[in-house]
Amino acid sequence: MERVLILLVAAFMAYMAPGIQGTAHLSFANNTTQVSNFTRQTCGVTELCVETPDDCDPAGNTTCLFAAINASTPMAPNGTDLTVKLSGESMGYIALGLTVNSSVGNTMLFICAQNSSSNGTFFFRTMQRNNVNTTDAPTPLEKTVTEIRGSVTDNMIRCEFNIPDINATTSRSSHATTFTILLGKGSFDGNTLGVFNVSLDSGPLNLRDPTSNVVNATTAPTGRAPTLAANAVLLLLSVLSLSIML
Ligand SMILES: *[C@@H]1O[C@H](CO)[C@@H](O)[C@H](O)[C@H]1NC(C)=O
Ligand SMILES: *[C@@H]1O[C@H](CO)[C@@H](O)[C@H](O)[C@H]1NC(C)=O
Ligand SMILES: *[C@@H]1O[C@H](CO)[C@@H](O)[C@H](O)[C@H]1NC(C)=O
Ligand SMILES: *[C@@H]1O[C@H](CO)[C@@H](O)[C@H](O)[C@H]1NC(C)=O
Ligand SMILES: *[C@@H]1O[C@H](CO)[C@@H](O)[C@H](O)[C@H]1NC(C)=O
Ligand SMILES: *[C@@H]1O[C@H](CO)[C@@H](O)[C@H](O)[C@H]1NC(C)=O
Ligand SMILES: *[C@@H]1O[C@H](CO)[C@@H](O)[C@H](O)[C@H]1NC(C)=O
Ligand SMILES: *[C@@H]1O[C@H](CO)[C@@H](O)[C@H](O)[C@H]1NC(C)=O
Ligand SMILES: *[C@@H]1O[C@H](CO)[C@@H](O)[C@H](O)[C@H]1NC(C)=O
Ligand SMILES: *[C@@H]1O[C@H](CO)[C@@H](O)[C@H](O)[C@H]1NC(C)=O
Secondary structure, three states: OOOEEOEOOOOOOOOOOOOOEEEEEEEEEEEEEOOOOOOOOOEOOOEEEEEEOOOOOOOOOOOOEEEEEEEOOOEOOOEEEEEEEEEEEOOOEEEEEEEOOOOOOEEEEEEEEEEHHHOOEEEEEEEEEEOOOOOOOOEEOOOOOEEEEEEEEOOEEEEEEEEEEEOHHHOOOOOOOEEEEEEEEEOEOOOOEOOOEEEEEEEEEEOOOOOOOOOOOOOOOOOOOOOOOOOOOOEEEEEEEEEEEO
């Protein structure tokens, strides 16, 4: 019998700079809902999809590490809002990384993880990776993320979240929505998130263009119907907001 873990939570870690008092508020919706079905149906249409192995289907093979990103129209000066779906198999965590250049500076990591010390309970973190010293463990990053939903079934982690106000031009004067996407995994020992192991480096992609990484295939992958596991994966919707008081 498949073990289904239901989860919840959304603890989003806020790392506070000295001198700033922060309060993190967690709130949970009363209703439970499911993580939406992950398919390739909207890839290249309303979502930019990245995955490894190439063209793998998140509804099928569990070896598929997959992310689908929808970017809103950028509104200066705050930037764009991203809606992200992420899925993959890991005993620890899976993560989506956003960076301007994966060989310099830092990568923002949006981590969906299971807590092995707590029967595989789902949790979420924002961290950053040093792109130069890539074997350093990730360090906490203060970044607001909302509408975090997640589930863990066996070691399959699925999550969805929104990242408001993303702007790439704070570090480079070009397109505000051009980022390099990293997909990867790492360990969690009950306490510490281990080194981020990169499985995919997309190179620069315009997140506003769902076709920016579409290769000219003769047959585009058509939407395969999601094969829902017999066991429904429940999940609790959690919304988290952070307010910082100076
Ligand atoms: C994001 O989704 C909305 C609503 O489905 C759609 O109108 C918009 O075009 C999508 N954005 C991109 C960049 O595809
Ligand atoms: C999943 O994909 C891997 C690599 O492509 C393959 O070896 C494996 O047989 C596939 N498993 C299933 C259940 O399709
Ligand atoms: C930019 O962000 C600020 C602070 O969150 C908000 O008050 C403002 O309405 C935002 N502007 C736009 C155009 O979204
Ligand atoms: C991104 O940030 C730059 C510099 O802070 C600003 O000039 C630009 O208007 C922003 N763009 C968007 C779409 O928010
Ligand atoms: C990333 O930075 C390195 C070192 O500055 C540079 O050589 C490389 O061209 C940059 N890559 C991109 C995609 O900008
Ligand atoms: C993991 O589970 C342990 C035991 O329940 C708990 O003490 C710890 O805070 C949890 N860690 C996270 C990141 O949720
Ligand atoms: C973990 O699962 C075992 C067996 O299903 C159960 O006995 C135990 O209470 C669970 N522990 C937690 C922290 O949920
Ligand atoms: C990388 O690590 C080395 C040794 O710990 C340190 O000297 C160097 O400043 C680090 N580089 C960056 C960019 O953090
Ligand atoms: C990271 O990658 C290395 C080499 O591919 C592999 O041996 C190691 O098990 C990976 N670690 C994790 C936590 O995935
Ligand atoms: C795809 O095909 C179009 C027109 O046939 C061509 O302009 C474009 O460069 C091709 N893109 C790739 C990634 O091959």
